Amino acid sequence: xxxxxxxxxxxxxxxxxxxxxxxxxxxxxxxxxxxxxxxxxxxxxxxxxxxxxxxxxxxxxxxxxxxxxxxxxxxxxxxxxxxxxxxxxxxxxxxxxxxxxxxxxxxxxxxxxxxxxxxxxxxxxxxxxxxxxxxxxxxxxxxxxxxxxxxxxxxxxxxxxxxxxxxxxxxxxxxxxxxxxxxxxxxxxxxxxxxxxxxxxxxxxxxxxxxxxxxx
Amino acid sequence: xxxxxxxxxxxxxxxxxxxxxxxxxxxxxxxxxxxxxxxxxxxxxxxxxxxxxxxxxxxxxxxxxxxxxxxxxxxxxxxxxxxxxxxxxxxxxxxxxxxxxxxxxxxxxxxxxxxxxxxxxxxxxxxxxxxxxxxxxxxxxxxxxxxxxxxxxxxxxxxxxxxxxxxxxxxxxxxxxxxxxxxxxxxxxxxxxx
Numbered sequence: 001x002x003x004x005x006x007x008x009x010x011x012x013x014x015x016x017x018x019x020x021x022x023x024x025x026x027x028x029x030x031x032x033x034x035x036x037x038x039x040x041x042x043x044x045x046x047x048x049x050x051x052x053x054x055x056x057x058x059x060x061x062x063x064x065x066x067x068x069x070x071x072x073x074x075x076x077x078x079x080x081x082x083x084x085x086x087x088x089x090x091x092x093x094x095x096x097x098x099x100x101x102x103x104x105x106x107x108x109x110x111x112x113x114x115x116x117x118x119x120x121x122x123x124x125x126x127x128x129x130x131x132x133x134x135x136x137x138x139x140x141x142x143x144x145x146x147x148x149x150x151x152x153x154x155x156x157x158x159x160x161x162x163x164x165x166x167x168x169x170x171x172x173x174x175x176x177x178x179x180x181x182x183x184x185x186x187x188x189x190x191x192x193x194x195x196x197x198x199x200x201x202x203x204x205x206x207x208x209x210x211x212x213x214x215x216x
Numbered sequence: 217x218x219x220x221x222x223x224x225x226x227x228x229x230x231x232x233x234x235x236x237x238x239x240x241x242x243x244x245x246x247x248x249x250x251x252x253x254x255x256x257x258x259x260x261x262x263x264x265x266x267x268x269x270x271x272x273x274x275x276x277x278x279x280x281x282x283x284x285x286x287x288x289x290x291x292x293x294x295x296x297x298x299x300x301x302x303x304x305x306x307x308x309x310x311x312x313x314x315x316x317x318x319x320x321x322x323x324x325x326x327x328x329x330x331x332x333x334x335x336x337x338x339x340x341x342x343x344x345x346x347x348x349x350x351x352x353x354x355x356x357x358x359x360x361x362x363x364x365x366x367x368x369x370x371x372x373x374x375x376x377x378x379x380x381x382x383x384x385x386x387x388x389x390x391x392x393x394x395x396x397x398x399x400x401x402x403x404x405x406x407x408x409x410x
Binding site: 081 | 267285292294302
């Protein structure tokens with residue numbers, strides 16, 4: 001497992017566009033939105049979270065675009081299959097590395113922007129935590145989409161799994177309201193942690209089977 | 217020692233039989249050359265032997281569950297956005313890394329170790345990919361068209377490597393349109409096998 005984590009971190013570190021691109025887009029959207037409206041007419045702090053959520057969805061969608069496609073195209077998946085006989089550990093490591101290298105920084109950017117747009121400074125850690133958890137869920141879902149259509153352009157599969165991300169968005173919206181109204185944050189974050197654990201354990205199994213079907 | 221044994225294996229795709237009731241065995245220090253025209257099923261047979269593709273009928277047995285196999289298929293399994301040096305760091309652990317760099321030198325790639333792999337020629341990329349096999353000590357080597365893209369010097373080096381490995385007791389299975397320089401069993405895939 002440690003070998004896979006090392007390999008995936010090494011690969012992602014040198015794939016600049018894969019991790020820098022989503023972060024830049026996140027910053028761009030979050031900066032451009034307040035600039036594009038007349039801020040004085042709106043109570044920005046009330047709806048700015050919605051923009052963060054949509055940006056999060058968009059950037060995680062982009063970040064997972066070529067997650068397995070590259071390894072499939074260059075034959076690395078076949079090589080790993082020979083060693084491990086399944087893809088569970090590889091998928092688990094890949095998602096973990098993507099969440100750490102891309103998901104967490106994106107969540108951090110989102111939390112900084114929410115703070116800069118009027119959210120109480122005391123809520124910073126709560127927002128960061130929620131956005132990171134949401135990214136964990138979204139990355140798992142989009143990784144599944146990526147694996148589904150790996151030989152037909154991975155974006156197609158990611159698009160088909162987009163509806164699966166809607167419950168995550170609803171959950172995140174509820175969690176954010178719990179921060180805004182300081183009510184039920186613990187309950188909703190516990191629910192998200194539970195769902196996160198379940199998805200992180202089950203989704204790599206499903207993705208592993210999908211990848212095996214593709215190389216067969 | 218018997219490394220791999222295939223008994224009456226058949227494979228069909230879209231109702232077209234690629235091969236039917238094929239049986240063979242590969243022992244330590246023995247070579248197997250799979251030949252045939254384009255689309256005759258050479259690569260498929262290799263993938264079947266490795267367990268990547270499932271057979272329609274028959275069985276494949278390995279000498280032991282943990283048989284050490286080195287494989288290089290049509291795809292090079294190297295990262296184009298990394299340098300050859302970084303690719304080797306990705307592929308090898310500390311114990312085998314120095315051996316991999318020795319092969320980099322033997323294959324005239326040492327001076328290009330810090331170039332981007334995407335900028336290397338097809339043949340140079342093929343050589344880099346072959347180091348995956350050359351720098352390891354497996355019990356069985358499986359290669360799909362290893363000579364494609366190689367110059368004469370690299371082909372000779374590869375043939376010498378095969379001869380040396382066979383004498384050390386390693387089994388070799390390869391597909392190729394040209395006959396390798398070492399003595400080996402030959403399986404010809406094509407119309408007659410169907």
